[in-house]
Amino acid sequence: MNHLFDQPFSRANTGAVKYDAREAVFGREDVIPLWVADMDFAAPEPVVTALTERAKHPAYGYTLYPDSLYDAMIDWYRDRHGWTIERDWIQLVPGVVPSLHAAAMAFAEAGEGIIIQPPVYPPFFSAIQKTGRRVVENPLIEEHGDYRMDLAHLEACAAAEDVRILQLCSPHNPVGRVWRRDELEAVLDIARRHNLVVVSDEIHCDLVFPDKPAHTMLGLLARDDDALVTTVAPSKTFNLPGLGLSALVVQNPDLRAAMRQVFDSMHMLQCNPFSMTGFEAGYRHGGPWLGELLVYLQGNRDFVIDSLRRRVPPIKVREPEGCYLLWLDCRELGLDDKALRAFFVDQAGVGLNPGQTFGRQGSGFMRLNLACPRVTLERALDAIAGAYETF
Ligand SMILES: Cc1ncc(COP(=O)(O)O)c(C=O)c1O
Known part of the structure; x- marks a missing residue:
């Protein structure tokens, strides 16, 4: 367990785009949200302290x-x-x-x-x-x-x-x-x-x-x-x-x-x-937090890549060097973009960014955000593998 990043982190009632826009974007509000590029982690503690102290001064x-x-x-x-x-x-x-x-x-x-x-x-x-x-x-x-x-x-x-x-x-x-x-x-x-x-x-x-x-x-x-x-x-x-x-x-x-x-x-x-x-x-003050974050994200990256290789072999992923995002090559599933979206949203219940929004070269791809507690990725991988089994 990582004391910072494995913690459950609720974004309820914060107006989080990643959560609260799900109905509008995916047509259902219960997809596991691995899209918008922010993280499901608390900001570094020194940032929270500084903001809290600042807020206490009513100027x-x-x-x-x-x-x-x-x-x-x-x-x-x-x-x-x-x-x-x-x-x-x-x-x-x-x-x-x-x-x-x-x-x-x-x-x-x-x-x-x-x-x-x-x-x-x-x-x-x-x-x-x-x-x-x-x-x-x-x-x-x-x-x-x-x-x-x-x-x-x-x-x-x-x-x-x-x-x-x-x-x-x-x-x-x-x-x-x-x-x-x-x-x-x-x-x-x-x-x-x-x-x-x-x-x-x-x-x-x-x-x-x-x-x-x-x-x-x-x-x-x-x-x-x-x-x-x-x-x-x-x-x-x-x-x-x-x-x-x-x-x-x-x-x-x-x-x-x-x-x-x-x-x-x-x-x-x-x-x-x-x-x-x-x-x-x-x-x-954020350096030490960032150091731990990057190690955790690397673990998330390796977990998802390994799980996809074993459980959903047609989805190919190149190991990224930077960004907390995975670029999933789903072309071997043989689906057009509409059907690919349906596979993830309707069958798996996972919300990703469709590749073609990054340009026509992204057709057949999906972008997955790794910056969340590993347990969220475990749930998402179970859901994707489950959808693939009945594919
Ligand atoms: C490459 C890149 N530039 C800019 C942004 C957003 O920047 P800002 O929120 O400061 O407009 C993002 C967010 O995902 C990004 O990935």
């Missing part, structure tokens, strides 16, 4: 970001990722997805192209579509379950006259790749030669399995004059996504000004006293 007025918050973030990236960030490069903003939208508005005109590498987190598409820019797809190459970037096709996409931005997902949700240094160097090289702005979404940077090589921050490899916008947040790392605070790290002053201008134009640079408190406490 909830307009608030400034304290120096200590910037210091906590700078120390975290220096100590865990070997990345030295200067305070001026940081801009606090209300989320990574809003940052994708803002970057589209800042660096591309309406109708101009933005490259994404599907299958990829659905807001990578919608940030482009909703801002009236154009999606340019550079699909990942899949070989025997292994994924890599198509660098030759990336170069061809980047060379087009009106393509301005590459949205990089690093580590890559949903396939769980942690890009190697040489892969990232190649991306930077292409971006430099074709004047692309790289928007590097590194929200999952702290979530790398202990038995896999470490994550490399793109900013570590970039030169001073590279056009790079990095987006990070403590929200995935410490399970605080409802607090809605993330950070941009932009070394280039022109790019920084352009991003600031977009957020400023909507008057969105305000500070919420609770978000700020959770953000700082996570980065300052």
Whole structure:
């Protein structure tokens, strides 16, 4: 038993999307919810204490970001990722997805192209579509379950006259790749030669399995004059996504000004006293909790992969390197996407993210969230194996 992560954790009466939206999304409210990417674990105890203490002080007025918050973030990236960030490069903003939208508005005109590498987190598409820019797809190459970037096709996409931005997902949700240094160097090289702005979404940077090589921050490899916008947040790392605070790290002053201008134009640079408190406490005190979490998640990953291999052999899974997500290749079940959804929802009673929401390359796949007590995964695996037996 793990004293932190095996604990039953009720999210009843908290308005949790993962639970309370089940009826709307799956048509039944009793599916075992292994979808939305948050965790069924309590936030780290120092975060809870800091928020509780803050709440006890009844001053909830307009608030400034304290120096200590910037210091906590700078120390975290220096100590865990070997990345030295200067305070001026940081801009606090209300989320990574809003940052994708803002970057589209800042660096591309309406109708101009933005490259994404599907299958990829659905807001990578919608940030482009909703801002009236154009999606340019550079699909990942899949070989025997292994994924890599198509660098030759990336170069061809980047060379087009009106393509301005590459949205990089690093580590890559949903396939769980942690890009190697040489892969990232190649991306930077292409971006430099074709004047692309790289928007590097590194929200999952702290979530790398202990038995896999470490994550490399793109900013570590970039030169001073590279056009790079990095987006990070403590929200995935410490399970605080409802607090809605993330950070941009932009070394280039022109790019920084352009991003600031977009957020400023909507008057969105305000500070919420609770978000700020959770953000700082996570980065300052959350390290030991994260260490235990990653070991636990690795155990969950191994449990699910082993169970599927033994009990549902047609579902293939490549061992992910990062993110707490499994990308299930269900194509050997021979079902179309509608029937695949019915297999999981109606027969097994398990709620996963359908692969085709990550792009057409995700057809025949499902994404499973590992971040829950193991007993939940045991129930889900029993249910999936049971459905397969009567398949
Ligand atoms: C790659 C990626 N980016 C961004 C987000 C969400 O970021 P935010 O809640 O800060 O908008 C997620 C959440 O799953 C994600 O996986």
